[in-house]
Amino acid sequence: MTEQPDQVTVTLALSPRWVTLLAVLSEDGHGPVETVIYQLIDHAQQGVYRPGSWERGWLTQAFGYDWQSRLEPDTDDTTADGRVVFQRPVRPCPNDPPCPHPRSTHVHDAIGWYCTGFDGEGENEGCACGAIPDGSDPGEDDDDG
Numbered sequence: 001m002t003e004q005p006d007q008v009t010v011t012l013a014l015s016p017r018w019v020t021l022l023a024v025l026s027e028d029g030h031g032p033v034e035t036v037i038y039q040l041i042d043h044a045q046q047g048v049y050r051p052g053s054w055e056r057g058w059l060t061q062a063f064g065y066d067w068q069s070r071l072e073p074d075t076d077d078t079t080a081d082g083r084v085v086f087q088r089p090v091r092p093c094p095n096d097p098p099c100p101h102p103r104s105t106h107v108h109d110a111i112g113w114y115c116t117g118f119d120g121e122g123e124n125e126g127c128a129c130g131a132i133p134d135g136s137d138p139g140e141d142d143d144d145g
């Protein structure tokens with residue numbers, strides 16, 4: 001686990017009891033516990049972006065269902081034949097001030113971003129978001145996927 005320049009370091013303070021318990025999950029039962037925690041986190045992040053994974057059910061047992069409303073289809077990470085199978089965190093409205101609708105309901109034209117106010121479910125309530133032209137492109141592809 002050599003740290004790369006684009007990685008985020010997370011520091012955890014754990015009780016000795018937790019470390020002893022988690023170390024049991026390592027190959028020889030004595031650690032290093034960092035390897036165990038890294039593997040747990042790897043499974044967790046897979047459960048977030050892969051709806052069909054066994055980890056999704058695991059996360060649902062631990063965290064419930066509500067967090068899944070904070071995901072949207074990942075249209076940037078598709079299969080070889082173009083199918084959308086993964087999810088990503090809902091990206092915020094690119095306008096200032098932001099509206100409550102997900103980024104996926106927003107369309108960019110020559111004037112700027114505007115919101116259709118419709119995510120494909122229920123009524124289209126409309127949205128005034130983006131009515132004030134800003135003339136700038138906030139950047140469609142500024143996330144790392």
Ligand SMILES: [Zn+2]
Pocket residue numbers: 093094095098099100101106114115129130
């Ligand atoms: Zn908006």
Ligand SMILES: [Zn+2]
Pocket residue numbers: 099100101115116117127128129
């Ligand atoms: Zn909106």
